[in-house]
Amino acid sequence: MSAGLPFFRYHPDPLASGSIRAAAETCTCCKRSMGWIYTATFYTAQDVSGRFCPWCIADGSAAERFAGEFTDSYGLDGVSEDVLHEVTRRTPGFHAWQDPHWLVHCQDAAAFVGEVGYTELAARPEALGQLRSDMRIDGWHDENRLEHFLTSLGEGATAMLFRCTVCGAHLAYTDAS
Numbered sequence: 001m002s003a004g005l006p007f008f009r010y011h012p013d014p015l016a017s018g019s020i021r022a023a024a025e026t027c028t029c030c031k032r033s034m035g036w037i038y039t040a041t042f043y044t045a046q047d048v049s050g051r052f053c054p055w056c057i058a059d060g061s062a063a064e065r066f067a068g069e070f071t072d073s074y075g076l077d078g079v080s081e082d083v084l085h086e087v088t089r090r091t092p093g094f095h096a097w098q099d100p101h102w103l104v105h106c107q108d109a110a111a112f113v114g115e116v117g118y119t120e121l122a123a124r125p126e127a128l129g130q131l132r133s134d135m136r137i138d139g140w141h142d143e144n145r146l147e148h149f150l151t152s153l154g155e156g157a158t159a160m161l162f163r164c165t166v167c168g169a170h171l172a173y174t175d176a177s
Contacts, residue, residue: 005020005036005054006054006057006058006059007058008054008057008058008090008091008092009086009091009111009165010086010087010091010102010109010110010111010112010165011091011092011093011094011111011112012111013113013114014038014054014092014094016114017094017095017112017114017115018039018040018094018095019038019039019092019093019094019095020036020037020038020054020092021036021037021039022035022036023035023036023037023051025037025050025051026050027050027051027052027053027055027056027062028048028049028050028051028052028062028066029053029056029061029062029066030053030055030056030061032053034053034054036053036054037051037052037053038051038052038053038054038070038092039051039095040070040092040093040094040095040100041070041071041093041095042062042066042069042070043068043069043070043072044066044067044068044069045067045068046066046067046068048066054092057070057090057091057092058090059090060085060089060090063088063089063090064089069088069089070088070089070090070091070093071087071091071093071100071101071102072088072099072100072101073087073088074099075101075102075103075104076088076101076102076104076109077104078104078107079104079107079108079109083108083109086109087102087109094114094115094160095115096115096160096175097158097175097176097177098175098176100160100175101173102162103160103171103172103173105162105164105166105167105169105171106164106165106166106167106169107166108164108165109165110162110163110164110165110171111162111163111164111165112161112162113161113162113163113170114160114161115158115159115160115161115175116153116154116158116159116160116161116172117153117154117155117158117159118151118152118153118154118159119154120159120161121150121153121159121161121172124161124170126169126171127161127169127170127171128150128172130171130172131150131172131173131174132146134173135149135150135174149174153174156176156177157174157175157176157177158174158175158176159172159173159174159175160173160174160175
């Protein structure tokens with residue numbers, strides 16, 4: 001993370017994930033050019049023509065002014081109202097083919113690490129095991145097909161990797177075009 005940018009507990013490196021990038025664009029909320037701009041999703045019923053600086057995301061002013069959210073609350077079951085608001089209204093979202101969603105572990109939102117392929121996922125066996133289990137629950141009963149899909153992650157499908165902010169465990173879900 002670059003010095004001077006706000007810290008986001010639930011998305012600690014939005015530069016690495018591509019959600020924030022260096023840019024001379026003016027923030028739609030504060031009307032200043034801060035050198036950085038948000039590039040991922042923002043959900044609102046209002047017509048917003050432009051992007052936000054990380055500071056207007058961090059302090060909640062962008063979400064409040066434009067009555068929107070950076071992430072859907074889907075998946076955030078069981079977290080406190082404060083955590084729900086921090087993730088949806090004060091944390092940069094991330095790029096995904098399908099609607100992105102946040103994972104929860106230890107009754108807290110997990111921190112988004114980034115998009116990964118099989119090699120990166122296999123380096124975190126607890127995430128790979130959790131993903132296998134979730135996929136079986138979702139109907140992936142053919143083990144050969146399941147393993148082929150997982151080992152092909154990074155080629156038309158990917159995994160979204162998270163880390164628990166309480167215990168440090170890694171968890172993931174798959175995303176495909």
